[in-house]
Amino acid sequence: MTSSSDAGRPDVQNAKRQADAAKRAAKKGIEEEAEPHATRKRYHRFDRIQRLEHAALLISFTVLSVTGLPQKYPDSWWGKGMLAAMGGIEMTRVIHHSAAVLLIAASIFHLLALGYRLWVQRAPATMMPGWRDVQDAIATLSYDFGKRKLPPLMGHYNFGEKIEYWAVIWGTVIMVLTGFVLWNPILVTKYLPGQFVPASKAAHGGEALLAVLSIITWHFYNVHLKHFNRSIFTGRISGELMEEEHGRELEEIEDNTRKQPNPSTRRRTIYVPIATVVGLLMLATVYFFLTYEDTAITTVPRQDVEIYVPAEATETP
Numbered sequence: 001m002t003s004s005s006d007a008g009r010p011d012v013q014n015a016k017r018q019a020d021a022a023k024r025a026a027k028k029g030i031e032e033e034a035e036p037h038a039t040r041k042r043y044h045r046f047d048r049i050q051r052l053e054h055a056a057l058l059i060s061f062t063v064l065s066v067t068g069l070p071q072k073y074p075d076s077w078w079g080k081g082m083l084a085a086m087g088g089i090e091m092t093r094v095i096h097h098s099a100a101v102l103l104i105a106a107s108i109f110h111l112l113a114l115g116y117r118l119w120v121q122r123a124p125a126t127m128m129p130g131w132r133d134v135q136d137a138i139a140t141l142s143y144d145f146g147k148r149k150l151p152p153l154m155g156h157y158n159f160g161e162k163i164e165y166w167a168v169i170w171g172t173v174i175m176v177l178t179g180f181v182l183w184n185p186i187l188v189t190k191y192l193p194g195q196f197v198p199a200s201k202a203a204h205g206g207e208a209l210l211a212v213l214s215i216i217t218w219h220f221y222n223v224h225l226k227h228f229n230r231s232i233f234t235g236r237i238s239g240e241l242m243e244e245e246h247g248r249e250l251e252e253i254e255d256n257t258r259k260q261p262n263p264s265t266r267r268r269t270i271y272v273p274i275a276t277v278v279g280l281l282m283l284a285t286v287y288f289f290l291t292y293e294d295t296a297i298t299t300v301p302r303q304d305v306e307i308y309v310p311a312e313a314t315e316t317p
């Protein structure tokens with residue numbers, strides 16, 4: 001029997017939805033309906049801007065990893081091979097720096113786009129962690145250990161996706177700050193003790209390894225192996241995945257109780273010019289800092305290159 005206090009519990013809601021679907025099926029006598037109708041639908045998940053942001057992150061992160069890790073392990077067979085394949089250490093550094101600029105530009109864009117969503121559109125802050133996420137995490141673990149019959153119903157971003165998002169934010173801040181020190185060691189040591197340079201190198205290299213491994217094990221597992229989720233490329237997610245990973249949001253959609261954005265033209269008119277100026281100023285600051293000096297630290301010793309020197313001096317005309 002379901003008590004009234006049980007009514008809001010995720011497992012009870014989940015069971016109730018499945019029971020409703022079964023009842024509908026029995027009533028209509030249609031076999032197909034035995035599957036909750038939601039699982040056959042596709043739902044909007046990411047708009048074009050979000051997909052573009054993910055593409056910029058994916059490209060810059062991959063290029064930074066491919067050009068950064070061989071610099072961290074230059075004596076390994078694969079490090080040597082990769083550096084050679086990319087045209088040597090100098091070319092590798094140029095590519096690393098260019099991808100870093102793309103990552104910084106994408107991060108600035110993300111900040112401004114977030115401001116637009118939250119302030120102009122008054123969209124709910126779906127990535128903010130809350131107490132409910134702790135409950136969902138505990139419920140998921142109990143389910144995984146067989147202590148619960150059904151997994152919890154979760155919102156637009158579940159606790160795992162929130163952890164991942166905030167890990168990317170925190171990782172990017174560390175990489176940009178330490179990368180900046182490695183790029184401008186002379187400027188930095190004018191104001192900060194010299195130990196900041198080797199410390200930044202250790203942090204930059206260590207965080208790079210952590211980030212690459214966690215994307216491969218955590219993110220790829222979640223979006224590729226656990227399910228083949230293409231929503232970040234197509235913008236739409238299957239009903240099956242909605243049921244499994246965002247069941248609470250699915251219920252809100254079906255009950256029409258999901259919080260809707262409330263955009264305002266007045267706020268837009270104020271925000272867009274200010275954000276454009278702030279964005280351009282931030283880009284100009286980045287340009288200034290990144291071109292301030294030409295002395296980034298040497299991760300791999302410069303190569304000795306054979307050059308032609310005539311044995312006898314050329315005659316003076």
Ligand code: HEM
Pocket residue numbers: 061064065067068069070071072073092093094096097100101103104175176177178179180182183201202204205206208209211296297298299
């Ligand atoms: C997720 C992104 C990034 C990854 C995975 C990454 C990875 C790496 C790695 C592994 C190294 C070698 C460190 C060592 O030898 O211990 C390195 C060096 C370096 N990185 Fe990054 N990095 C990233 C982002 C950035 C950013 C945003 C900047 C600039 C703001 C940057 C600037 C540098 C610089 C200046 C060096 C020194 C070598 C050089 O001049 O190219 N990196 N990076």
Ligand code: HEM
Pocket residue numbers: 045054057058061062160161162164165168215219223229230231232233237
């Ligand atoms: C081949 C590479 C990648 C694929 C196939 C991929 C795929 C996906 C998919 C399908 C989602 C949507 C998951 C959902 O329904 O919410 C997603 C979200 C996300 N991705 Fe990726 N991704 C890749 C690389 C990356 C990289 C390199 C990063 C960051 C360094 C990244 C960061 C994120 C973040 C922060 C989210 C939002 C949080 C989440 O939903 O997990 N992705 N990705």
